[in-house]
Amino acid sequence: MHPRSRAFRANAAKALVDPGLQAALGKLKAGFRIKRAAAVARLPEFEALRDAGKAIKDHTLAHLDAYLETFETRAIAAGGQVHWARDATEARAAVLAICRAAGARTVTKGKSMVAEEIGLNEHLEANGLTPVETDLGEYIIQLRHEGPSHIVVPAIHLDRHAVADAFRAAHRERAPERDLSEPRAMLDEAREELRRHFLAADVGITGANFLIAETGSTAIVTNEGNGDLTQTLPRVHIVVAGIEKVVPTLNDAAVLIRLLARSATGQEVSVYTTFSTGPRRREDLDGPEEFHVVLLDNGRSAMLGGPFQDMLRCIRCAACINHCPVYGTVGGHAYGWVYPGPMGAVLTPAQVGLAEGRELVEASTLCGRCEQVCPMRIPLPAMLRHWRERAFERHLVPTRQHWGLMVWGFAARRPWLYHTAMRTAAWGLAWLARGSGGLRTLPGIGGWTASRDLPAPAGRTFRDQWTQRLRR
Amino acid sequence: MSPRTAILDGIRRSLKRGALPPCEYDRLNRRLAAPDTAVVPVRSGGTHAEKVERFAAMVVEMQASLDRVASAPAVISAVAAILAAFGLPPSVVAAPALEDAPWAGSGLTVRFGAATAADPVSVTPALCGVAETGTLVLLSGPESPTTLNFLPDLHIAVVAASAIVGSYEEAWARVRARGALSRTVNWITGPSRTADIEQTLLLGAHGPRRLHVILVDDRQPGA
Ligand code: SF4
Numbered sequence: 001m002h003p004r005s006r007a008f009r010a011n012a013a014k015a016l017v018d019p020g021l022q023a024a025l026g027k028l029k030a031g032f033r034i035k036r037a038a039a040v041a042r043l044p045e046f047e048a049l050r051d052a053g054k055a056i057k058d059h060t061l062a063h064l065d066a067y068l069e070t071f072e073t074r075a076i077a078a079g080g081q082v083h084w085a086r087d088a089t090e091a092r093a094a095v096l097a098i099c100r101a102a103g104a105r106t107v108t109k110g111k112s113m114v115a116e117e118i119g120l121n122e123h124l125e126a127n128g129l130t131p132v133e134t135d136l137g138e139y140i141i142q143l144r145h146e147g148p149s150h151i152v153v154p155a156i157h158l159d160r161h162a163v164a165d166a167f168r169a170a171h172r173e174r175a176p177e178r179d180l181s182e183p184r185a186m187l188d189e190a191r192e193e194l195r196r197h198f199l200a201a202d203v204g205i206t207g208a209n210f211l212i213a214e215t216g217s218t219a220i221v222t223n224e225g226n227g228d229l230t231q232t233l234p235r236v237h238i239v240v241a242g243i244e245k246v247v248p249t250l251n252d253a254a255v256l257i258r259l260l261a262r263s264a265t266g267q268e269v270s271v272y273t274t275f276s277t278g279p280r281r282r283e284d285l286d287g288p289e290e291f292h293v294v295l296l297d298n299g300r301s302a303m304l305g306g307p308f309q310d311m312l313r314c315i316r317c318a319a320c321i322n323h324c325p326v327y328g329t330v331g332g333h334a335y336g337w338v339y340p341g342p343m344g345a346v347l348t349p350a351q352v353g354l355a356e357g358r359e360l361v362e363a364s365t366l367c368g369r370c371e372q373v374c375p376m377r378i379p380l381p382a383m384l385r386h387w388r389e390r391a392f393e394r395h396l397v398p399t400r401q402h403w404g405l406m407v408w409g410f411a412a413r414r415p416w417l418y419h420t421a422m423r424t425a426a427w428g429l430a431w432l433a434r435g436s437g438g439l440r441t442l443p444g445i446g447g448w449t450a451s452r453d454l455p456a457p458a459g460r461t462f463r464d465q466w467t468q469r470l471r472r
Numbered sequence: 473m474s475p476r477t478a479i480l481d482g483i484r485r486s487l488k489r490g491a492l493p494p495c496e497y498d499r500l501n502r503r504l505a506a507p508d509t510a511v512v513p514v515r516s517g518g519t520h521a522e523k524v525e526r527f528a529a530m531v532v533e534m535q536a537s538l539d540r541v542a543s544a545p546a547v548i549s550a551v552a553a554i555l556a557a558f559g560l561p562p563s564v565v566a567a568p569a570l571e572d573a574p575w576a577g578s579g580l581t582v583r584f585g586a587a588t589a590a591d592p593v594s595v596t597p598a599l600c601g602v603a604e605t606g607t608l609v610l611l612s613g614p615e616s617p618t619t620l621n622f623l624p625d626l627h628i629a630v631v632a633a634s635a636i637v638g639s640y641e642e643a644w645a646r647v648r649a650r651g652a653l654s655r656t657v658n659w660i661t662g663p664s665r666t667a668d669i670e671q672t673l674l675l676g677a678h679g680p681r682r683l684h685v686i687l688v689d690d691r692q693p694g695a
Binding site: 024027028031043044045048049051052055056062063064065066067068069070078084085086090134135136137140153154155156158159160163183184186187191194195198199213214215217223224225226228229232233243248249250251252254255257258265268269270271272273274275276277278279280281283284285286287295297301302303304305306 | 474475476478479480482483484486487488491492496497500501503504507508509510511512513514515530533534585586587589605607612613614617618619621622623639640641644647648652653654655656657658659660661662663664665666667668669670671672674676677678679680
């Protein structure tokens with residue numbers, strides 16, 4: 001996937017007038033928010049679990065090198081192979097080399113945001129392999145040749161008609177007049193189609209929700225069971241995972257699992273939580289003969305030790321996305337990168353550069369809802385402010401905004417100047433708006449007044465009124 | 473420089489330190505060797521009988537079906553009964569671990585081994601059940617191949633009441649007690665599902681459309 005985050009404004013404008021998308025987003029808000037709240041209310045220990053989860057991740061990140069080494073040693077001891085990748089290019093190359101060595105043609109894939117991050121499908125296709133997404137949402141967007149618009153429900157932006165159209169276009173050997181009006185019919189069709197692929201695949205690729213240092217295991221959490229068929233039936237199982245996914249023990253994973261599904265979909269727990277350790281054992285009747293783990297850095301190690309370290313606690317639950325007023329208005333594609341919403345606005349500049357991702361760090365009202373619901377207590381608004389400061393320092397904000405902020409900063413550090421300017425502006429604006437109480441347009445803020453009036457100031461500044469009250 | 477060295481060095485540089493001294497590694501290894509239990513929900517506690525009841529209630533809440541039988545031999549007739557109730561042919565693929573069960577005379581055709589795409593019904597044992605969420609814990613191995621848990625349309629899992637634990641951490645203690653981990657540890661909570669089309673919840677995505685749990689009351693009376 002190529003970043004298109006620079007186009008956020010244009011993408012967002014289009015999203016606002018897309019009725020299908022707006023209907024889908026409305027459902028998202030009604031669904032996930034209520035379900036999460038109910039699941040959290042049902043577990044009195046939820047807040048204590050958040051603290052415990054944060055502590056586990058903070059401890060792990062402070063010793064990340066050691067835990068990764070231990071994970072590697074134990075994964076190898078169990079018969080697995082571990083590959084390290086500094087960036088997307090190295091990770092893609094590692095996966096391709098494993099597929100080639102296995103003589104693979106067809107590859108099934110469980111849902112993996114890291115695979116999206118490294119653009120794995122395009123790379124495998126360009127090299128003659130056929131990757132097939134098996135998570136229903138990922139399968140749908142693969143058929144439509146588009147990226148995910150949400151990290152948990154990738155096809156959230158589509159209604160049933162769009163899915164039916166995609167199936168009719170892709171499943172050509174089926175009767176064209178078949179009834180695809182109900183989601184059930186579409187699911188049954190996808191189940192049949194994907195069964196074929198599961199059984200034919202040479203390699204299965206999954207992501208990982210957790211890497212477990214204690215045992216060298218990888219863990220995935222799914223509801224469909226596609227991840228398990230993906231990793232059990234082919235000869236080779238490849239896991240692609242970010243280096244921040246490691247946790248010390250199976251018990252630590254249990255704490256995070258208690259937070260994950262409740263925060264994501266409001267479920268008590270996902271249907272399938274699967275821990276994989278090495279390849280099949282000699283006596284086993286099924287399972288893959290090879291087990292590979294590709295550990296991806298891609299900007300993560302550089303986030304340690306600075307203002308963005310906390311972001312590495314993220315367990316990709318999407319609660320921040322589901323509760324974000326901006327995401328809820330423009331959807332995920334507007335963000336132009338794999339990760340949307342508040343977590344995406346923080347991660348995107350770290351992965352594709354601040355010049356590309358700058359619009360995203362502005363695309364927040366800093367209302368703080370994301371931090372309130374984040375199970376890992378990640379201070380997302382504070383990190384967005386950090387990015388804004390960096391964008392300003394590096395002159396990445398538009399010239400007029402940059403100078404505007406410089407002037408404002410100059411005045412704000414000199415109270416007498418600030419006060420005089422405010423007093424003049426308040427008086428001036430009130431005079432301009434005399435009679436109407438509001439301003440239709442004002443030079444310099446046309447973007448703001450295009451869709452609303454600027455209410456006129458009362459005529460006197462707050463400080464003046466305050467001083468007067470004190471005197472009384 | 474290899475990517476591995478570069479990444480590990482990068483981590484240390486960001487953390488503004490070098491490699492950890494051996495005593496630090498020892499401290500971390502002690503944490504790994506004695507996994508602690510941070511926060512366990514109250515609902516996973518209580519007497520063993522309460523845990524069994526909570527497990528049974530959660531299994532049903534998670535949209536699996538549940539049968540309770542009084543003894544191990546009764547499991548096979550419960551399997552036959554559920555197949556008849558669902559209108560399925562009397563034929564199953566079962567985990568080799570169940571070879572000693574009294575299949576003869578049950579009227580069921582049974583094959584022992586891994587599942588194929590042609591097997592509509594599987595029967596497997598579970599290592600334990602977790603009361604907190606009604607979760608089954610199943611281990612892969614020659615005695616219980618993983619495909620049985622995912623390929624068939626109906627998965628029947630058998631768990632003993634004596635094997636019901638309260639929390640995930642208790643389940644891990646049981647798994648660790650068996651020695652080296654099997655290739656796969658599956659936690660299964662209800663039948664396969666998806667909500668990827670218009671957020672409509674549908675059961676039976678890629679895994680089993682139905683999960684049927686047979687809970688065997690093997691506890692001594694009065695225990
Ligand atoms: S930032 Fe927090 S809320 Fe958002 S996906 Fe990550 S863990 Fe979930």
